[in-house]
Amino acid sequence: MGSIVWGEGVEDADADTVYVAVGKNAQKSQQLLHWALNNFSAKQFCLLHIHQPHSRNSFLGRNLSGVVPNEHGNQSVHEILDQYILTLVPEGVRVHKLLIEMDDIEKGIAKAIAQHSIRCLVMGAAGDGYNLGKLAKQESEKAIFVREQALLSCNIWFICNGSLICTRIYSKHTSEVETGRALLVLNSNKEAKQSKKVKSESTPDALKYLDSDDMKEIKSGTSNHSLNSKWSFNNIMDRSKLANLMFHEDESFESRYAMEIRRKEVEEQLAKAKQEVQKMKNERDEMLDELKMVQDHNLALMNQISESHCTETELEEKIISAVDLLISFREKRDRLRIEHAHAVREVNMVGKIGKADNSSYRVEFPAFSFMEINEATHDFDPSWKVGEGRYGSVYKGLLRNMHVAIKMLPSYGCQSLSEFQHQMEVLSRVRHPNLLTLIGSCAESRSLVYEYLNNGSLESHLARKDKNPLPWQIRISIAIDMCSALIFLHSSEPCIIHGNLKPSKVLLDANFVAKLSDLGIPSLVQQSLDSDGTSTICNNPNERLAYVDPECFVTGKFTPESDVYSFGVILLQLLTGRPLSGLVRDMKCALEKQNLKAVLDFTAGEWPLYQTEQLAYLALRCCEKTWLNRPDLVSEIWSVLEPFKATCIGTPPYLTSKKLRHVPSHFVCPIVQEVMEDPYIAADGFTYEAEAIRGWLNSGHDTSPMTNLKLDHTDLVPNYALHNAILEWQQH
Numbered sequence: 001m002g003s004i005v006w007g008e009g010v011e012d013a014d015a016d017t018v019y020v021a022v023g024k025n026a027q028k029s030q031q032l033l034h035w036a037l038n039n040f041s042a043k044q045f046c047l048l049h050i051h052q053p054h055s056r057n058s059f060l061g062r063n064l065s066g067v068v069p070n071e072h073g074n075q076s077v078h079e080i081l082d083q084y085i086l087t088l089v090p091e092g093v094r095v096h097k098l099l100i101e102m103d104d105i106e107k108g109i110a111k112a113i114a115q116h117s118i119r120c121l122v123m124g125a126a127g128d129g130y131n132l133g134k135l136a137k138q139e140s141e142k143a144i145f146v147r148e149q150a151l152l153s154c155n156i157w158f159i160c161n162g163s164l165i166c167t168r169i170y171s172k173h174t175s176e177v178e179t180g181r182a183l184l185v186l187n188s189n190k191e192a193k194q195s196k197k198v199k200s201e202s203t204p205d206a207l208k209y210l211d212s213d214d215m216k217e218i219k220s221g222t223s224n225h226s227l228n229s230k231w232s233f234n235n236i237m238d239r240s241k242l243a244n245l246m247f248h249e250d251e252s253f254e255s256r257y258a259m260e261i262r263r264k265e266v267e268e269q270l271a272k273a274k275q276e277v278q279k280m281k282n283e284r285d286e287m288l289d290e291l292k293m294v295q296d297h298n299l300a301l302m303n304q305i306s307e308s309h310c311t312e313t314e315l316e317e318k319i320i321s322a323v324d325l326l327i328s329f330r331e332k333r334d335r336l337r338i339e340h341a342h343a344v345r346e347v348n349m350v351g352k353i354g355k356a357d358n359s360s361y362r363v364e365f366p367a368f369s370f371m372e373i374n375e376a377t378h379d380f381d382p383s384w385k386v387g388e389g390r391y392g393s394v395y396k397g398l399l400r401n402m403h404v405a406i407k408m409l410p411s412y413g414c415q416s417l418s419e420f421q422h423q424m425e426v427l428s429r430v431r432h433p434n435l436l437t438l439i440g441s442c443a444e445s446r447s448l449v450y451e452y453l454n455n456g457s458l459e460s461h462l463a464r465k466d467k468n469p470l471p472w473q474i475r476i477s478i479a480i481d482m483c484s485a486l487i488f489l490h491s492s493e494p495c496i497i498h499g500n501l502k503p504s505k506v507l508l509d510a511n512f513v514a515k516l517s518d519l520g521i522p523s524l525v526q527q528s529l530d531s532d533g534t535s536t537i538c539n540n541p542n543e544r545l546a547y548v549d550p551e552c553f554v555t556g557k558f559t560p561e562s563d564v565y566s567f568g569v570i571l572l573q574l575l576t577g578r579p580l581s582g583l584v585r586d587m588k589c590a591l592e593k594q595n596l597k598a599v600l601d602f603t604a605g606e607w608p609l610y611q612t613e614q615l616a617y618l619a620l621r622c623c624e625k626t627w628l629n630r631p632d633l634v635s636e637i638w639s640v641l642e643p644f645k646a647t648c649i650g651t652p653p654y655l656t657s658k659k660l661r662h663v664p665s666h667f668v669c670p671i672v673q674e675v676m677e678d679p680y681i682a683a684d685g686f687t688y689e690a691e692a693i694r695g696w697l698n699s700g701h702d703t704s705p706m707t708n709l710k711l712d713h714t715d716l717v718p719n720y721a722l723h724n725a726i727l728e729w730q731q732h
């Protein structure tokens with residue numbers, strides 16, 4: 001069915017305009033208009049009338065007093081509406097008119113709401129039922145869309161007899177419809193509360209602060225009113241039914257709309273989820289790429305590691321084979337050295353055999369005449385006498401430009417000339433850096449010519465303690481020198497026993513190198529006294545017997561252990577500087593009390609206590625009465641003394657004392673006792689003057705000049721470091 005719309009000033013209407021639906025009944029319409037004017041503060045109102053042209057109860061033709069319609073039609077409706085406005089509306093309030101021609105009032109109202117975006121509508125509640133929902137259903141989808149766009153919501157106030165019956169929200173897509181329905185049926189406080197939420201700006205002042213209780217009152221008021229007027233009540237119920245019906249018809253549309261909204265939301269969520277999934281896929285792909293890279297890298301590293309392992313194994317094998325090769329080369333080198341040494345020896349032997357005179361093999365041993373001896377000693381001037389012992393006087397002398405010490409043997413030990421010379425030859429072959437060198441002899445005067453040592457004997461140094469006491473380093477160095485000489489003697493073939501070891505027989509050279517003197521003298525002298533030729537002791541009961549092995553008094557014979565005993569006593573004297581009496585006892589006592597300091601001679605300086613204690617125990621063992629309990633010279637005594645070599649031989653502080661030592665001892669060749677010009681290291685580890693050690697080796701020796709032990713080889717290595725040190729020292 002078509003419709004005609006007349007609007008006067010409607011184009012000026014806005015969202016705040018309050019529409020009042022006026023009908024055929026002038027009284028009710030006036031009540032509506034009154035109520036709207038009283039309850040809305042809006043400045044614009046619009047009278048909405050649905051004209052039913054084909055109805056016999058048409059509004060047209062009636063006047064305010066309900067007169068019959070005339071033929072002027074629409075013009076009359078406007079007049080009537082104008083009359084409403086003139087009589088009811090106060091000044092300052094604008095009122096428009098909206099006239100819609102349609103046979104169905106509900107459709108007309110719905111159309112007006114949709115077309116004019118009515119937000120606020122006041123209409124009668126006791127009139128004919130307006131089925132707004134039906135209208136909505138009949139509208140086309142396009143119309144629905146238009147209405148949804150234009151009509152967000154429309155508040156409808158239902159007025160009956162000048163009072164508000166209920167309010168309703170006409171909407172297609174909000175839950176406010178629910179609220180509207182709740183208000184319409186007026187059956188709960190909760191619903192009334194919800195109604196409060198839907199108040200628009202156009203809500204009448206009277207309703208603005210309505211709560212559930214207010215709504216209850218409205219309900220009760222309405223109910224009371226309905227009780228008073230059955231017609232009104234029934235009419236309201238009809239309206240309620242109508243509204244419910246309208247609502248249910250709207251419900252399917254609402255649900256579709258809700259579903260559409262939901263669908264859109266779901267689609268949006270789905271799109272978001274898809275984006276997320278895509279993003280995660282991308283991330284996963286990136287991570288997979290990275291993982292692949294890492295795996296590749298890992299594989300490459302593993303390959304490298306395995307290659308490294310292979311290389312390592314190969315290198316290890318190479319090292320092992322190189323070591324094997326080195327060992328075999330060394331063995332070969334050693335074999336060659338031995339062969340070389342043998343070859344050299346054989347060459348020397350052949351050379352010697354080739355010489356007509358076998359005596360040339362003998363060490364050249366000067367024989368001095370009595371005249372020379374006499375001259376050297378200035379006619380045995382007592383002022384040139386340096387000492388006198390049991391076996392004769394000792395003179396200092398200058399013989400063939402050499403400073404010598406000449407020992408005059410007693411005449412009672414007279415031997416034949418040949419015997420004396422033979423004995424001299426034997427003694428002259430016994431050479432060691434720590435043995436007083438026998439330079440020559442004078443058979444005529446039965447004198448022996450020795451190198452002269454200008455630092456006197458150990459006895460004299462121990463006796464004058466107050467004047468320049470020997471430092472502990474020199475004392476230990478002396479013990480080392482003595483031990484070295486004894487090892488040499490005892491290891492000689494045949495074994496040579498000193499047999500008269502005591503401090504007076506330990507002479508010190510300019511460098512405080514100790515040299516044992518008087519080797520073989522007792523036997524030389526005793527041979528003439530004792531027919532059996534063995535070494536026996538003189539039974540003089542004096543102090544010198546303190547150095548004699550107690551077992552010799554029982555057996556009457558000297559043994560290598562006898563020298564060890566004497567060495568022990570001298571070592572105790574070196575440590576303590578004490579007289580012989582009670583020396584062993586005091587040392588034992590001190591060690592038992594762990595108070596070595598009590599007996600040590602601290603004029604020698606600060607002894608290294610731990611090592612010194614070792615020496616003290618060693619000395620006591622040497623002094624054991626039973627020779628079996630005494631320590632072995634090489635394996636025990638030397639092993640204790642040797643570590644001191646680095647500290648005590650050729651090192652400060654005593655070397656720095658020019659008063660004591662002018663030349664560092666390690667600059668001096670142990671064989672020739674002169675500062676070395678061309679130092680060479682032999683197989684024994686000692687350094688010698690090249691010419692001296694070569695002479696030693698060439699004369700058939702294969703033993704160390706220092707230890708008399710067999711040399712591993714006869715190779716000599718130049719000692720450049722020592723050579724430089726000597727040169728540097730000589731320059732200063």
Ligand SMILES: Nc1ncnc2c1ncn2[C@@H]1O[C@H](COP(=O)(O)OP(=O)(O)OP(=O)(O)O)[C@@H](O)[C@H]1O
Binds near residue numbers: 394456457517
């Ligand atoms: N080569 C020498 N250089 C310097 N002084 C020496 C030399 N030989 C001996 N003397 C000195 O002569 C002193 C006498 O020594 P000698 O060996 O004759 O007798 P002794 O050892 O004192 O006693 P005895 O021989 O009766 O046991 C020594 O104490 C020493 O001072």
